[in-house]
Amino acid sequence: LAGDDELHAKIMAVKEKLGEKLVVLGHFYQRDEVVRYADFVGDSFQLARAAKEKPEAEIIVFCGVHFMAETADLLSGADQSVILPNLAAGCSMADMADIDSVQACWDQLTDVLGSEPDEDGRLPVIPVTYMNSSAALKGFCGENGGIVCTSSNAATVLEWAFERGQRVLFFPDQHLGRNTAKAMGVPLEQMPMWNPRKPLGGNDEQALQDSRVILWHGFCSVHKRFTVDQIEKARSDYPGVRVIVHPECPMPVVDAADEAGSTDYIRKAIDAATEPTVFAIGTEINMVNRLAAEYPQHTIFCLDPVVCPCSTMYRIHPGYLAWVLEAYAERGEVLNQITVEDNVAVPARVALERMLAAKP
Numbered sequence: 001l002a003g004d005d006e007l008h009a010k011i012m013a014v015k016e017k018l019g020e021k022l023v024v025l026g027h028f029y030q031r032d033e034v035v036r037y038a039d040f041v042g043d044s045f046q047l048a049r050a051a052k053e054k055p056e057a058e059i060i061v062f063c064g065v066h067f068m069a070e071t072a073d074l075l076s077g078a079d080q081s082v083i084l085p086n087l088a089a090g091c092s093m094a095d096m097a098d099i100d101s102v103q104a105c106w107d108q109l110t111d112v113l114g115s116e117p118d119e120d121g122r123l124p125v126i127p128v129t130y131m132n133s134s135a136a137l138k139g140f141c142g143e144n145g146g147i148v149c150t151s152s153n154a155a156t157v158l159e160w161a162f163e164r165g166q167r168v169l170f171f172p173d174q175h176l177g178r179n180t181a182k183a184m185g186v187p188l189e190q191m192p193m194w195n196p197r198k199p200l201g202g203n204d205e206q207a208l209q210d211s212r213v214i215l216w217h218g219f220c221s222v223h224k225r226f227t228v229d230q231i232e233k234a235r236s237d238y239p240g241v242r243v244i245v246h247p248e249c250p251m252p253v254v255d256a257a258d259e260a261g262s263t264d265y266i267r268k269a270i271d272a273a274t275e276p277t278v279f280a281i282g283t284e285i286n287m288v289n290r291l292a293a294e295y296p297q298h299t300i301f302c303l304d305p306v307v308c309p310c311s312t313m314y315r316i317h318p319g320y321l322a323w324v325l326e327a328y329a330e331r332g333e334v335l336n337q338i339t340v341e342d343n344v345a346v347p348a349r350v351a352l353e354r355m356l357a358a359k360p
């Protein structure tokens with residue numbers, strides 16, 4: 001295996017050679033050794049837009065996870081190729097909703113709730129998928145009057161959906177769905193969770209009729225680790241601490257925090273603090289450690305004392321980056337290309353474009 005210096009030299013040489021033809025995108029959760037090569041670092045919403053806004057690049061190397069690279073392929077031009085340096089970089093939450101289970105849920109829901117609009121033209125249910133989902137689910141939303149959201153625009157997107165529907169089916173992340181709907185004033189009893197093991201009938205049917213948001217049972221294994229106890233400990237160790245968590249955290253954690261927001265929200269909140277402040281952060285450790293190094297005037301630490309990286313984000317290593325970059329620069333070979341087939345891509349783009357139009 002090549003050493004760090006050798007990998008660095010290889011990656012820099014390819015970046016120099018390809019210039020504007022190459023763009024490297026990096027999610028905030030990527031390790032520092034990868035982030036240093038990214039032309040743009042952002043949250044999943046910003047990276048989706050960045051992919052769309054770089055028409056001069058022939059190659060988009062996405063340092064993130066599979067669903068993000070798929071989104072980049074959906075939003076980039078036909079003559080651009082998207083590469084995921086390690087194909088094993090998936091997202092366990094995205095894998096918690098597959099198209100067959102969502103379709104089966106939809107069929108049962110529409111049996112109970114119908115599919116005809118009411119007198120105001122609102123459909124009985126609008127599907128909303130979190131960006132952290134396969135392209136097939138985005139396509140499903142595009143085909144069924146639905147939309148995509150990210151953690152930075154979930155409330156805007158839910159408003160969009162409530163204008164067009166009486167209720168929302170939100171997947172895969174139950175926590176983002178619950179936290180966002182609760183902040184918008186939806187009572188908890190109007191948020192039943194879809195249970196695939198329980199056929200509809202009796203009370204379930206009534207709960208669905210009365211619902212505003214039907215949640216899916218997905219969650220993020222990283223954000224599920226944050227607890228109210230950790231927040232209480234931070235408050236007792238550092239009186240006056242500002243606690244900010246990602247909305248993928250469970251509801252009691254979001255409620256106990258001072259603020260909740262996307263990765264970019266967290267970064268901006270720290271950036272905007274003018275006085276030295278203690279921040280306890282509930283999100284992935286690579287991002288928290290980077291923020292702590294970038295803002296030495298503040299005390300910034302992760303709420304979870306046991307290191308909690310996103311293990312799949314971590315699968316992108318500079319070695320993989322060097323490998324895919326060299327193959328393209330030297331042999332024109334596009335390794336680990338992510339492509340979404342047209343039958344899925346066309347409706348998935350509809351759902352993504354609705355999201356991009358919902359938030360300028």
Ligand code: 13P
Nearest residue numbers: 043044045150151262263
């Ligand atoms: P952001 O949309 O905040 O970047 O989050 C993506 C993600 O995967 C969080 O776990």
Ligand code: SF4
Nearest residue numbers: 091092093220222310
């Ligand atoms: Fe998926 Fe959680 Fe990793 Fe985000 S942090 S990519 S939701 S597993």
